[in-house]
Amino acid sequence: MQDNAFAEVSTSKSGSQILKMSLISKRYQGVQALDDVGLVVQSGEIHALLGGNGAGKSTLLKILSGLTAPDEGTIIFQGRRVVIESPRSAQELGISMIHQELSIIPDLSVLENIFLGQESLITQRKSWTPWVNRREMAKKVRSVATEFGITEEELWRPAGEFGALKKRSIEIVKALVVQPKILILDEPTSGLEEHEKELLFGHMRSLQRLGVALIWVTHHLDEVFGLADNATIMRDGKMIAQTSIKGLNLGDLISLMFGTPAATLIEQPKIREIARKNGSEDRFKTLEVTGFKREGVLKDISFDLWDGEILGIAGLAGAGRTELMRALMGIDRLESGSIKVFGKIEKIGHPEKAYELGIAMVPEDRKVLGILSEFSIEKSISISKLVNVLKSGWLNAKKESDLASEFISKFSIKTPNSREKIRNLSGGNQQKVIISRCLNTNPRILIFDEPTQGIDIASKVEVHKLIRELASAGKSVILIASELHELIRLSDRIIILREGSIVGEIESVPEKIQIYGYEVVEQDILHKSSRVKV
Amino acid sequence: MKNQSKFSKMIAIDGVVILAAFVLMVIFFSLKADSFLIPDSIRYYINEAVPIFIIIVGLTFVIIAGGIDLSIGAVLGLSAGTSLTVSMWGWPFWMAVIVGVLTGLAFGLLNAVFTTIFKINDFIVTLGTLNIAAGALTVLTDQIQLTGTKDTSFKRISGMNFLGLTSSIWIALIIVVVFELVLLKSPFGRRIFATGIGQVPALISGINTQRSKFGAYLISGGLAGLGGVLLASHLNSVQSGLAGGYELTAIAGAVLGGVSLAGGRGSVWRAIVGALFLTTLNQGLLLMGVDPLIFQIVTGLCILVGVVIDRAVYKFALTFSTQTRESNSQFLRGKRFSL
Numbered sequence: 001m002q003d004n005a006f007a008e009v010s011t012s013k014s015g016s017q018i019l020k021m022s023l024i025s026k027r028y029q030g031v032q033a034l035d036d037v038g039l040v041v042q043s044g045e046i047h048a049l050l051g052g053n054g055a056g057k058s059t060l061l062k063i064l065s066g067l068t069a070p071d072e073g074t075i076i077f078q079g080r081r082v083v084i085e086s087p088r089s090a091q092e093l094g095i096s097m098i099h100q101e102l103s104i105i106p107d108l109s110v111l112e113n114i115f116l117g118q119e120s121l122i123t124q125r126k127s128w129t130p131w132v133n134r135r136e137m138a139k140k141v142r143s144v145a146t147e148f149g150i151t152e153e154e155l156w157r158p159a160g161e162f163g164a165l166k167k168r169s170i171e172i173v174k175a176l177v178v179q180p181k182i183l184i185l186d187e188p189t190s191g192l193e194e195h196e197k198e199l200l201f202g203h204m205r206s207l208q209r210l211g212v213a214l215i216w217v218t219h220h221l222d223e224v225f226g227l228a229d230n231a232t233i234m235r236d237g238k239m240i241a242q243t244s245i246k247g248l249n250l251g252d253l254i255s256l257m258f259g260t261p262a263a264t265l266i267e268q269p270k271i272r273e274i275a276r277k278n279g280s281e282d283r284f285k286t287l288e289v290t291g292f293k294r295e296g297v298l299k300d301i302s303f304d305l306w307d308g309e310i311l312g313i314a315g316l317a318g319a320g321r322t323e324l325m326r327a328l329m330g331i332d333r334l335e336s337g338s339i340k341v342f343g344k345i346e347k348i349g350h351p352e353k354a355y356e357l358g359i360a361m362v363p364e365d366r367k368v369l370g371i372l373s374e375f376s377i378e379k380s381i382s383i384s385k386l387v388n389v390l391k392s393g394w395l396n397a398k399k400e401s402d403l404a405s406e407f408i409s410k411f412s413i414k415t416p417n418s419r420e421k422i423r424n425l426s427g428g429n430q431q432k433v434i435i436s437r438c439l440n441t442n443p444r445i446l447i448f449d450e451p452t453q454g455i456d457i458a459s460k461v462e463v464h465k466l467i468r469e470l471a472s473a474g475k476s477v478i479l480i481a482s483e484l485h486e487l488i489r490l491s492d493r494i495i496i497l498r499e500g501s502i503v504g505e506i507e508s509v510p511e512k513i514q515i516y517g518y519e520v521v522e523q524d525i526l527h528k529s530s531r532v533k534v
Numbered sequence: 535m536k537n538q539s540k541f542s543k544m545i546a547i548d549g550v551v552i553l554a555a556f557v558l559m560v561i562f563f564s565l566k567a568d569s570f571l572i573p574d575s576i577r578y579y580i581n582e583a584v585p586i587f588i589i590i591v592g593l594t595f596v597i598i599a600g601g602i603d604l605s606i607g608a609v610l611g612l613s614a615g616t617s618l619t620v621s622m623w624g625w626p627f628w629m630a631v632i633v634g635v636l637t638g639l640a641f642g643l644l645n646a647v648f649t650t651i652f653k654i655n656d657f658i659v660t661l662g663t664l665n666i667a668a669g670a671l672t673v674l675t676d677q678i679q680l681t682g683t684k685d686t687s688f689k690r691i692s693g694m695n696f697l698g699l700t701s702s703i704w705i706a707l708i709i710v711v712v713f714e715l716v717l718l719k720s721p722f723g724r725r726i727f728a729t730g731i732g733q734v735p736a737l738i739s740g741i742n743t744q745r746s747k748f749g750a751y752l753i754s755g756g757l758a759g760l761g762g763v764l765l766a767s768h769l770n771s772v773q774s775g776l777a778g779g780y781e782l783t784a785i786a787g788a789v790l791g792g793v794s795l796a797g798g799r800g801s802v803w804r805a806i807v808g809a810l811f812l813t814t815l816n817q818g819l820l821l822m823g824v825d826p827l828i829f830q831i832v833t834g835l836c837i838l839v840g841v842v843i844d845r846a847v848y849k850f851a852l853t854f855s856t857q858t859r860e861s862n863s864q865f866l867r868g869k870r871f872s873l
Contacts, residue, residue: 329738331737351739352741354740355740360740368735369735370738372732373731374727374798375727379724379727383736383739384740384741386721386724387721394715395719
């Protein structure tokens with residue numbers, strides 16, 4: 001065995017057909033999840049797999065990675081017909097998957113994470129000892145790790161210390177250890193900052209150079225261009241198209257994915273009528289934050305919030321955006337700082353108090369922080385203000401279901417009935433339920449932290465529209481979004497955080513876009529938030 | 535397919551499986567043991583199990599809120615001791631009740647303060663208070679021989695008869711109904727569920743999770759106190775080690791009834807069915823003439839088998855009755871780890 005564990009990877013020729021899945025069907029108890037779907041991947045290509053939520057991408061990938069078996073259809077891998085029974089057999093064939101949720105174990109070192117479950121690869125050499133030889137491990141992965149931005153010294157540190165991008169790199173190197181021929185990437189850019197995405201795309205090109213074919217699932221269609229070679233587009237369990245990316249534009253992709261003309265889904269940049277009257281005196285200051293300070297996280301932050309505006313908060317991960325919101329909601333304690341809500345000094349020591357004052361939050365990381373998974377839609381909506389569904393002091397089932405029905409029809413939440421558990425809904429619909437929960441408290445101030453994380457483009461547009469409508473109705477909105485495009489298109493005003501301080505503010509964003517152009521505004525924010533010259 | 539989904543919807547109803555098992559068991563025992571279905575015999579063993587039924591109610595609140603209360607058995611024993619002591623001093627029976635309940639509440643408060651304010655692990659805290667309460671009872675019984683009060687009204691707390699049932703059973707029934715209502719129909723109860731499903735998302739949705747948990751521990755302590763009073767009144771004698779191990783029977787009953795130890799799932803009546811199952815099993819084995827020495831082994835096996843069947847059915851129902859395929863399988867995969 002050679003010292004370099006990856007020497008064999010590049011032996012396969014690029015350009016030949018490595019995988020052909022054809023006429024794959026899968027039914028789950030009467031529901032056709034996949035209907036005669038095919039997928040053809042050339043070796044060494046980047047192949048985008050696109051489709052809305054519930055299009056069947058996940059099912060197809062589960063079949064390919066051995067998590068579930070197809071009812072019908074054949075899989076031909078490297079010219080041979082294969083049956084993939086388990087994740088193990090997929091891996092033995094050379095098919096690996098990097099999941100959307102990171103599977104890094106924070107307390108283990110980077111090195112140990114890379115070889116997790118593959119310890120046999122290094123123990124066979126000195127077979128008289130059953131122990132894992134760490135030096136051997138390090139020797140094997142050193143060169144590859146460096147290529148993906150992990151230094152030798154970092155290999156020995158606990159993986160939990162690193163940010164989302166490094167963790168992706170760790171997962172990539174981990175996948176490469178077993179010398180895959182096909183690597184499946186499920187939403188690899190989720191949780192990454194704008195500039196980190198570029199680095200990740202660089203990594204993807206390096207993988208391509210190593211001769212690994214990539215199957216890439218993404219909701220961010222704009223990322224596909226210039227990176228992917230071919231795309232397979234799915235809708236409602238069927239394969240709609242298999243095409244080369246060259247010559248297509250964003251609009252084409254969207255209409256293929258959703259079967260509707262792109263124009264109805266792509267948001268048009270336009271100046272929203274801010275609900276302000278004639279002079280600025282008529283506008284109402286809803287929130288006044290002064291001198292927020294928290295050791296190591298927030299350094300003397302002050303800002304105002306007006307009714308009817310969308311205030312965007314820009315900044316890289318770790319700049320203190322979420323921490324600021326947590327402090328505002330009373331989740332974390334502050335060392336100093338005061339809040340005026342509607343002109344009155346208030347002490348917010350607990351989210352309960354924040355809700356009483358009319359502040360509501362749609363949190364980031366919906367699955368962990370957002371949903372109460374065991375609750376039905378009804379219970380999920382009423383929970384933040386149970387007073388609304390009480391009848392002489394007791395919870396009233398009728399009132400509760402009426403309330404839920406109202407929001408279900410208002411936001412067209414897709415569900416068989418209002419008693420369905422929230423965890424059974426798709427991401428976009430879960431988010432609508434959480435927004436309903438906030439609106440049930442009749443808030444004056446709404447905080448949206450990454451509101452469109454992990455939801456498909458159609459739901460995204462709906463959430464954007466909703467945020468605009470809320471602001472137009474006079475509510476104050478604070479918006480955090482890592483996707484700069486989203487932040488800039490939605491916000492009226494943007495403040496930029498860096499390392500816990502406000503380093504810049506852009507007033508009347510829509511006008512600025514009209515005058516200087518979108519690019520200039522974006523460059524300005526990037527420049528200020530990263531301190532690095534852009 | 536249609537039928538199957540109807541069937542799975544039916545068995546997905548909370549508690550149906552354990553209830554069915556319970557009914558089957560009753561049929562089995564009534565065929566095998568002649569005296570099993572005699573009203574007097576039923577009344578007798580239910581009456582004996584009243585303290586378990588009462589503490590399981592409070593325990594259900596704590597477990598659903600995401601905690602665990604190991605101290606209830608020992609607290610019940612100590613409360614029995616304190617109330618009998620003051621009754622033997624000649625205090626009126628209602629003072630004895632108050633003292634017993636207050637003893638329980640004091641321990642509930644102790645559990646609540648340590649778990650919610652000092653944020654110490656529930657298991658450790660209640661293990662500590664278990665030992666304090668058990669130790670206190672040993673000290674108490676060492677000082678005074680708690681061999682019985684002369685106050686007949688103290689005895690009558692548990693021993694009166696209404697409509698053929700003892701007052702003990704009536705009190706337990708009322709407690710079950712009232713607290714089930716509180717759990718399922720009051721805002722406090724709803725917040726208990728939310729807290730148990732996830733402390734952080736519950737907090738973010740504006741719920742004072744610490745207050746919910748605090749309340750749950752107070753209820754658990756207070757009910758253990760009341761259970762102690764009833765037990766003391768029933769036995770009219772208290773020794774060291776009384777009611778030790780009740781907490782384990784209660785936890786087993788709750789889990790068997792489908793109250794999830796992970797929090798956020800269950801109800802009072804389900805826990806009661808679980809407890810009924812265990813006590814009926816014991817009674818049935820007794821009447822069948824099975825050697826009492828192996829009861830505990832049978833009980834343990836029943837708990838294991840029962841929980842496995844319940845989970846399997848729950849998963850089955852989930853896979854076939856709900857709509858979204860992907861999230862189901864994701865959930866099931868996650869469930870393996872959370873069990």
